[in-house]
Amino acid sequence: MLIDFFFALKDGRLPVSIREFLVLLEALRKNVIEPSLDNFYFLARTTLVKDEAYYDKFDQAFGRYFKGVETVFDENMEIPADWLLQRLARELTPEQRAQLEKFGYDKLMARLKELLEEQKERHEGGNKWIGTGGTSPFGNGGANPEGIRIGGSGGQRNAVKVWDARAFKDYDADREIGTRNIKVALRRLRKFARTGAEEELALDDTIRATANNAGYLDIKMQAERKNNIKVLMLLDVGGSMDDHIARTEELFSAAGSEFKNMAFYYFHNCVYDYLWKNNRRRQTERFSTWEVLRTYPADTKLIFVGDATMSPYEILQPGASVEYSNAEAGAVWLQRFTGNFPHHVWLNPEPHNLWQYRHSIELIRQLVGNRMYALTIDGLEQAMRALSK
Numbered sequence: 001m002l003i004d005f006f007f008a009l010k011d012g013r014l015p016v017s018i019r020e021f022l023v024l025l026e027a028l029r030k031n032v033i034e035p036s037l038d039n040f041y042f043l044a045r046t047t048l049v050k051d052e053a054y055y056d057k058f059d060q061a062f063g064r065y066f067k068g069v070e071t072v073f074d075e076n077m078e079i080p081a082d083w084l085l086q087r088l089a090r091e092l093t094p095e096q097r098a099q100l101e102k103f104g105y106d107k108l109m110a111r112l113k114e115l116l117e118e119q120k121e122r123h124e125g126g127n128k129w130i131g132t133g134g135t136s137p138f139g140n141g142g143a144n145p146e147g148i149r150i151g152g153s154g155g156q157r158n159a160v161k162v163w164d165a166r167a168f169k170d171y172d173a174d175r176e177i178g179t180r181n182i183k184v185a186l187r188r189l190r191k192f193a194r195t196g197a198e199e200e201l202a203l204d205d206t207i208r209a210t211a212n213n214a215g216y217l218d219i220k221m222q223a224e225r226k227n228n229i230k231v232l233m234l235l236d237v238g239g240s241m242d243d244h245i246a247r248t249e250e251l252f253s254a255a256g257s258e259f260k261n262m263a264f265y266y267f268h269n270c271v272y273d274y275l276w277k278n279n280r281r282r283q284t285e286r287f288s289t290w291e292v293l294r295t296y297p298a299d300t301k302l303i304f305v306g307d308a309t310m311s312p313y314e315i316l317q318p319g320a321s322v323e324y325s326n327a328e329a330g331a332v333w334l335q336r337f338t339g340n341f342p343h344h345v346w347l348n349p350e351p352h353n354l355w356q357y358r359h360s361i362e363l364i365r366q367l368v369g370n371r372m373y374a375l376t377i378d379g380l381e382q383a384m385r386a387l388s389k
Helices: 002-010 018-029 035-046 052-067 081-089 094-099 105-118 181-187 201-210 239-257 289-295 330-340 351-355 359-367 375-387
Strands: 138-141 148-151 159-162 192-201 221-229 230-236 261-267 301-305 346-348 372-374
Touching: 002 018, 002 052, 018 035, 094 148, 148 221, 148 239, 181 239, 181 375, 230 239, 239 301, 301 375, 330 359, 346 359, 346 375, 351 359, 359 372, 372 375
Parallel strands: 138 148, 148 159, 230 261, 230 301, 301 346, 346 372
Antiparallel strands: 192 221
């Protein structure tokens, strides 16, 4: 079994070696951990992963191997692979989806508690138990319009809760920009001022002073002309934003080079009572959202970046964050941000033609005063013009 696990990590593009794998086997042979999956996870990560940058890939590969559908079937069972894939990836018709019961948040959580007490074994493809590929509100890979994802990956991106901890990856600020168009669009947001030490030759003043001095050279210096705009960027990370990493990294890198007075924080799906700057340490290094609101002046330009794709409960319902029980709804925090920073926009990497089909997008669009723009060149130019007003 562990040999297959080793190859699963290799398939996940993790740089694991035979030597490290032998260390893991030796640790298991000497019983350095209690026999549990959680303990094995931490032991395997400690012995096999050499760099924190690979934690997210390790989590995904580990989850695929130990929670994936392929690990629960006997290899000798004659189940056609194409049938199994079709079974797990099936798409219901709109009519079938409309027939699925929408529990409502409180009822959904109560029903989950009941099922956790009743269910004793794995289930797949049904409409009641916690499982995979079915229409039950509980499990993963299914098609219920309002569900709780437990392990695995989502298919419809509308889970009310996610019962699976993931390590998100920071956006790379050093990513090479494929086009200069993003920088050109961002340059519309500029307010130049000369501040600091006088280190630059003031050519016009030097010519004027020299002429007034009967031709004797009179050199005048001036401070460097810099963009005085202050920018606060809040970036959605993880989950459905994984589809937009490349474009978001390009924006993040371009903004970092264009705006010298830029601060950034991460959030997941919607802003709540804390933010973070390092995704690998987001559980231990958190910043109070109240503190962020108080730190930056009101003339700061606020830029949200996110696909706004989530369960509407995450925006409207206290306690409905997919990761923890938040005391106040996301809408409350969004209203605080937009009230504190009058100059704000939301950049959405989702294709504009899909916005009308996502209830959560419309909700957030209203909460930011219809200042939501597509993460395209035209959308960026419109957003920069809006911030300049």
